[in-house]
Amino acid sequence: MTSRLLNSAVLYSLLVSTLFLTGCKSTPEPQQPAYVIPAAISHLPLDAANQGLDIVDIQLALGDRNLYLAANGNIKMISTAQCPLDISAHRGDFRQPESSYNAIAAALNDNFNSVEIDVMLLKDGTWVNHHDSQTGRATVHYTGERYKIERMNRKEFGQLKLRDKNTNALLNERPITAAESFKVFAAYRAPSQKLNVEIKSDANGQALVDLDNMLRKYIGLSGFYYSAADKDTLYKLRGINPYVYLGFVQGGHPTSVEKLRSDLRKGVKNDAYYLDNQDDLELAGRYGTKRYRSRYQDYTSTSALKKLQSKLGTNSGLHLDIRSYMQSPGVKSRAKGLGMKVYTYSINGTDYHQQQLLTLSHNTLPDGVIVDATPYKICQRLFKASVPAKRYQPLSNIGRYIASLPQDADFDRFEEMLGYQQEGYYLSLNSGLKSIVKAKKVTTKNTTPTPLLEHGFPTITDEKLEHKTGETIILTLPENGTQ
Incomplete structure (x- = not known):
């Protein structure tokens, strides 16, 4: 009995000790104070970098040029108000792998107005994000x-x-x-950003209904539009969705196809080049120059635009190869007169x-333009949207380097450009590596005219002499000739 009591006492004391120690461990540790964004840069977008050495000075130096450093390391524009152009990311962000989550998310994060993706239909009715008609370039089967x-x-x-994209690995x-593309777009988009869904497959009505229903479900009616090189596909979509914008993609100009074919022939022995352009190479080879020219149709005339609008409806437009656009300078005004857009x-x-x-x-x-470039580069080159205001005097070395950069500096390559800081070089948007030219010292010229005599020679003026006497100098001569 006594031993039982002792055992009970021991167990009780152990239990109390355990509870006491547990209570000590569960005592909450003091919380670290939340990081407060410095007031000087609190006006920047939410994705702006706000920590790091000299970050305030760097952001203010960039802000003087309508730019800021994002947390992902990219340089972005604070405002795109000076850039009245719809800039669409071709197959998503050009720096990311095609047909990937990152291609869509990164393009949205980089403030593109719209993101263009290509969709194709599998044999089981599944719509997928894929551009090429077969694997081998952007996507590879594990068997090879x-x-x-x-x-x-x-x-x-x-x-x-x-x-x-860079290594082909x-x-x-x-x-x-x-469906996954639509979900990631919906998760990252701003209210004004839209998804341009280019349809590559010859799909029947039910498949297009399924596609449209998915887009309405995940994105909403106002968040997407369609484009296609096949008018009949767009015509079917108009019957399914009477409100959506439809963009007809006119084929590449015959001269552009010839140029592409010539360039690809030169690079066909380069495996990386071939892989990167394989689909275009096969397209050019399949059509051939003569056959392509004979089948090429141009829709830039007023009559052709009217026929196109009659088939696709009022909310429609024409997407042109830039060479076709340049050779039809009035196409924008003709399309505008019909209420159509031109990309x-x-x-x-x-x-x-x-160029x-x-x-x-x-x-x-x-x-609008569908491009493989950043909104910053397009806006800066076309509209000079990132001009230094010179209202801020930086304090740090990087800040001063930013302030010293000329207007044509390529901030898409900012991290790379910092490597040339000590040498006084920078990367130009137009011509690669260049030297930073410092402002020359301005010397004030003497504007007082030289007086002339009547014979035309300049007057020779005597030097002015000082007639005032200074202090008296006393000289003492040695006596008896000693020195």
């Missing part, structure tokens, strides 16, 4: 074999891997379905696209 997208099912499509990431794209590269846009006056630019 090439497959036509229209002959794959959902399970087989899920076995594809994405390819890195395969990523441990699969392409996404159309441009290029199959000859984003640099060519931008052509730079030759246009602001009022002759298209309504």
Whole structure:
């Protein structure tokens, strides 16, 4: 009995000790004070970087140019009000793998007005985010074999891997379905941003109804529009959705196709180049120059635009290769007269696209552009939307470097550009690496005219002499000739 009591006492004391210790452990630790964004940069967008060495000075130096440093390391524009152009991200952010979550999310985060994606139909009726008619370029099957997208099912499509754009290496990431694309767009979009869904498959009415229902469900009626190179597909969509914008994609100009074909022939031995342009190469080879020219149709005339609008409805537009747009300078005004929009794209590269846009006056630019470039680059090159106001004097080395950069500095390559800070160089939007030219010292010229005599020679003026006497100097001579 005594031993039981002792055991009970021991157990009780252990229990009390355990509870006491547990109570000590559960005592909440003092909370760390929440980080407060410095007041000087609290006006910047929510994704602005707000921590780090000299971050306030850097942000204020960038802000003097209508720019800011985002938390992801990109330089973005504070305001795009100076850029009255609908800038659409071609297949999402051009720096991200095609057909990926990141391509859509990054484009939205970079403030594109719209994001263009391509959708295709699998044999089991699943809509997927994919541009090419077969695998091999942007997506690769794990076996290495090439497959036509229209002959794959959902399970087989899920076995594809994405390819890195820079290295062409395969990523441990699969392409996404159309429904997944719509969900990620809905999660990251701002109210004004829209999704441009370009339809690549020849789909029947029910498949298009399913597609439209998904878009309405995940994004809403006002958050998307369609484009396609097939008028009949767009005509079916008009019957399904009487309100949505429909953009007809006119084929590339024959000269653009010839140029593309020539460029691809030169680079076909370069495996990386071939992989990057494989679909375009096969397109050019399939049509051929002569055959393509014979089948090419131009819709830039007033009569052609009227026929197009009659088929697609009033809320419609024409999406043109930039070369076709340049050769039809009045197409925008003709389309505007009918209430239609005009967008441009290029199959000859984003640099060519931008160079052509730079030759246009602001009022002759298209309504929108579908590009592989950032909104900052387009707005800066076309509208000088990032001009230094010179209202802030930076204190840090990086801040002073930012302030010293000329107007044509390429802030898309800001991190790379910092590597040239000590040498006094920068990366230009137009011509690569350049030296920062310091302002020359201005010397004040003597504006007083030299007096002339009647014979025309300048007057020689005598030097003025000082007649005032100074202090008396006393000289003492040595006596007896000693020195």
